[in-house]
Amino acid sequence: MDELKEQRLKKLKELTEQGVNPYGGRFDRRDSAAACREEYREEKKVSVAGRLTAIRGHGKTVFADLRDSSGKIQLYLRRDTLGEDNFANLKLLDLGDIVGVRGSLFTTRKGEISVMVREIILLSKALQPLPEKWHGLKDQEIRYRRRYLDLIVNEEVKELFRKRSRIIREIRLFLEERGFLEVETPMMQPLPGGAAARPFQTFYTALNTKMYLRIAPELYLKRLLVGGFEKVFELNRSFRNEGLSRKHNPEFTMLEIYEAYGDCRTMMELVESMIIHLAEQVCGTLQLNQGDTVVNLERPWKRIRYRDLINGYLKTTDWFSNSTAEMAEVAGRLDLEVSPAMSAVEITHEIYEKCVEPGLIQPTFVLELPAELVPLARRSEGDPGVVDVFELVINGFELAPGYSELNDPIEQRRRFQEQESRPPPAGTEERGGEKIDEDFLTALETGMPPAGGTGIGIDRLVMILTGANSIRDVILFPQLRPKTDT
RNA sequence: GGGGGCGUAGCUCAGAUGGUAGAGCAACGGCCUUUUAAGCCGUGGGUCGAAGGUUCGAAUCCUUUCGCCCUCACCA
Incomplete structure (x- = not known):
């Protein structure tokens, strides 16, 4: 046999x-x-x-x-x-x-x-x-399931993971040189917070309590700002119980950085110089091939307001003065699925995500997003409808959001409540991410310095720096459906 | 979850219109003292992802099912 x-x-x-x-x-x-x-x-x-x-x-x-x-x-x-x-x-x-x-x-x-x-x-x-010496191992499934064979036979795969390792090392060096302290906060949390995603659940027998794998470290890192660590970062795994795709793995590596007394702009500057530094150190170039396009990381990166992007895409100057019904009609013409339950913000964001974002190939900081979309960020001084945030988009997908962090406990409570009262999307009955984290609010009440914060999806960053076109190619053992028989 | 594609030897792949499965590498036996995708002679190796159906006859057509890839949805 x-x-x-x-x-x-x-x-x-x-x-x-x-x-x-x-x-x-x-x-x-x-x-x-x-x-x-x-x-x-x-x-x-x-x-x-x-x-x-x-x-x-x-x-x-x-x-x-x-x-x-x-x-x-x-x-x-x-x-x-x-x-x-x-x-x-x-x-x-x-x-x-x-x-x-x-x-x-x-x-x-x-x-x-x-x-x-x-x-x-x-x-x-x-x-x-x-596997065969000349053609190597091509079968995607075997390459992912038995990565050791892929590594033995395909030298370029080994090289890619060496590169990933160097990227992570350079990130640590870069941040430590600038006085940031690397910390570790809980991956098992009684309440998952810091993002809106379905969490993985587990049970801790000794305490007879349900626990969640974190969907983000954010709320714990902010507690550290309260505690007096002024520049901290965490570089480790978060978990989201959502679908798999070219850009999504249920466990993924995230870098979160917080700097007390900074804001969204100090973070933008930090992210821009860090990614450029990484490309120089690890790739030796700022021109990165992504399939048939080239991403150019040379400064300055484009900075543009969300509002201007939307207006520009729709060739108008006053999209936001439209009624919700008018917006829905335009979205319908763009072949987007809009339901009557959707708000103006949601319809607009649908247009942003489906039509605008994919076209942002060169590094772009999208500024001033609607406040409803970002519950943990500070509102903009001049315009309370938007928050003082950026979203870095490269090669058509979101790489890093960054905020001027909200440090007003009363406003934070209001935003949490607002979020909690919104009906969860269909099919997500068990979320947990929307329960109010009282312990976090108590921390904010103790006084958190104003701060800038950002989170970078490291797997996606590695994709861009290596030109990989699937997140599975930059994760050694990507999630696949478990196979019982061979 | 929806749509599309794919699944043939350990690996990489061929197998028009249905006619009973092949190559290269790897393996096994033999020859060969500077080769390198070594070469030459010979041999073995397959539930054609799985199950059912149509048919005289199925890798090929149909249905179901499993897995992978792409895509959409979900995922601020």
Whole structure:
């Protein structure tokens, strides 16, 4: 049935009978594959370890490729240097086995730096075959479900995740250099807040209470502003119990930053310089390819009011003086689904999200959103109908909202109540995100300094910086439907 | 949840109008002492995602179902 595995098990048995442990322990490797090539010296003694990814037999000689995390090095194994028995045992090795070798470097006739192997030690016998060496692994499902195979075979995937790691490291460096403190706040919360999304629920037996996985860390970070930490950030997972898509994974990495005494503009400046810094450090360019378009991160990024975007798109100057019925009619003509229950703000936002936002390819800060949409932000001085916020849009999707944070506890309570009284959208009976967090309000009553805050979807940021077109390509183990059978 | 596409050997893929499943790589046996997608000779390998139906006959047509991809909805 499973013929390939049977054959490998047979080899494993044979090795065991010869006294070879097919799952060896420590192997002191002094050299990486890359080091063998970069620090090449004829006859240099090396010891390297890694996975066999190609074996080319030539009678009394064998060439093999050994791959470690630094790259690939060719092995050259000869019967006259290994001895007859050891050489014969090479037949018991398979593609995918992990071995350690000792030998010395030389260059072949074709100019390939190789290890003349004197000793080869099996460190781990692979019982599963590797995907095809030339075409690699393309099957999306296997690539996501068995990411290790994807990583073994597709070098560019490995490189992308290295890049992700560097991006996250650079974010920490960037913020720490500017005096921000990294903190960790609860992922399990009695009340999920800071956003409007359906939460995941769990139960904490010891306290006999329902808990939620956080949908955002916001309300806890603000408590820290109250506590006197003036510049904080948290870079970690949040969870939302919503649908999967190219842009959504139920657990995703979010960076939230708060700066006391700042506002939405200080945050805009911070976000702009940080993303540019990341692109320079990690991509080495500000021109980022996204499929067939190019995102140009060069300053200055566009800043435009929500109102002006809408008016501009609809080629009018006074969209907001329309009645709700008139708005609904225009939206209908744009092929948008509008229900009679929708308010003017909701209809307008529908137009924004479906028609305007997707067209914002170059970095754009959208300013002054309607207050109803953002319950945790401060109202604008001149216009109480809008809040002092930005929404950074790149490549047609929202990357980072930022606010001048609301620090008025009385106003905050009113906004929470307003939000609570709105009927939840159909099919979302269990939300929990709309219960009022009294403990948070008490914190605000204690006095929170004015502050600027922002949240950046790190997965989406990585998508832009790597040109990936699905969030699944930037998450090592993206959520898929669990599979019970194989 | 709606719409569309896909699912054939371990991997990458062929399989017009229905006629009883193929290639390359991988595997196995043999030859080969500087190859590198090594080469040459030979061999094995399939519940054609699953179940049901139409038919003399189904990978192919129909229905149901599972999974993945795209898209819409939900997701401030």
